Amino acid sequence: MSDAEDWSEIAEEWSHSWGSIPRPVHLRLLEACGVEAGARVLDVGCGSGELLAALGERGARAAGLDPAAGMVDRARRRAPEAEVREGSWQSVPWPDATFDVVTAVNALQYADDTSAAIAEALRVVRPGGVIAIANWADRVLNDLDAIESALAAASGDETPPDGDLRLPGGLEAVLEDAGLGLVEAGVVDVPWEPADDDALLRGVLLDEDPHSDDSGVVLAAAAPFRRPDGGYLLANVFRYAVGRAPVAAR
Template sequence: MDGGGGERWSAVADGWAELWGSFAEPVWAPLLTASRIGPGSRVLDVGCGTGELVAHLVRAGAVAAGVDPAPAMARRASERNPTATVLDGDVEHLPFEDAAFDAVLAVNALQFADDVGDGLAEVARVLVPGGRVGIACWAEGARNDLDVVERAVAEAYEEDVPPDGPLRAEGGLESALADAGLDVVGAGIVDVSWAVPDDDRLVRGVLLGEDERTTAELAPTVLRAAAPFRAPAGGYRLANAFRWAVAGVR
């Protein structure tokens, strides 16, 4: 899915939890390490979706919180994490006091801000001096097998594929953090392969948010485009990459 908007994301909360919720897990470890998150750290996950990373933070002993502008996403994250504070809100208007957190994370979410610079300024506001912000998002489309499938879907709609946003290119996250006056302390790229057990989950995952009729119409397009990524043992394996970067607040 592209674009922000609480209502759009709320409408797909159940499907997100089922099909995509833990997808970005390979990027969690480098983010937590470079953000110096450990037991007792006060950590906010911005754009927390259905709360899988918040749950991981709780397991790591952090005092975890989440925020998401989609009420159904925030509700699911809260239900998954009864000990965590999870509120409705977007990155540009965080419903938390100044200097409330030691670290703030945003995985596959900052690109939906109306203004990334305003979002990062708001993140800095809720961090203690010396606190850390860790951001991760999709790498450029050329690194993602999923891009091949999404292009085929866009062609079937006769739509233009939007160009990669500035955060996705090498150095994009670091530039955004530096432009916001933050000191970059680490960055990297990780494989986030998507292992899909069967055709049904592949089609529903790619077409999340589409109605039943459109999903049925586009299913053959998705299956044809994904054929090169069939796994020998069954299902599909799409290689993809996420970039991450962590910065400190002065």
């Protein structure tokens, strides 16, 4: 089964548990990019369409792209005014200089070739337009890592090291290496607050049986973050960077 098929299978649960969690990042990017009514904005790796809906709230002309058919279906329902297509970074299906802004939230790391992906974003953004990328910050800044590390250890695996995009300066370097001028970069707090054990397990295990052997591992690892009311508060952080495309013809 392909990665796109895997994402399609968990689209509904992922949207329920995680779709709205990056909203603080979405709002920060819209401000940093100066998105106003009428702006043409493409969200690559749009998932279940929450950023597209936020764009619609501002009156922007939103478009979305995602390789998973299940995510595309949910995005179209979440943001019916947006133009959502199935596809990937390898070949963005819009003409040159179509958009004022291109965004990618927790998506660039899935590209086969990061440099080629940014080149495609540059192709479809107008000269002087902006590209904004964001993803999870380094593991030490994310309480979720305690759960992920516990699950890896229970399976006899090692927790993967942070990729360059998660580390300080990584996103900025990608944009600057592609010839964009850095507009803004920073971090955004993205807390996750599952209401109870069931919500916690659904969010972590997604397509797995919430009563599987992994459930005990998850609950034990999450115990330090449990609130007196039975819910949880896990503090997490995203990094983001915004770059401006050259005005001169490329």
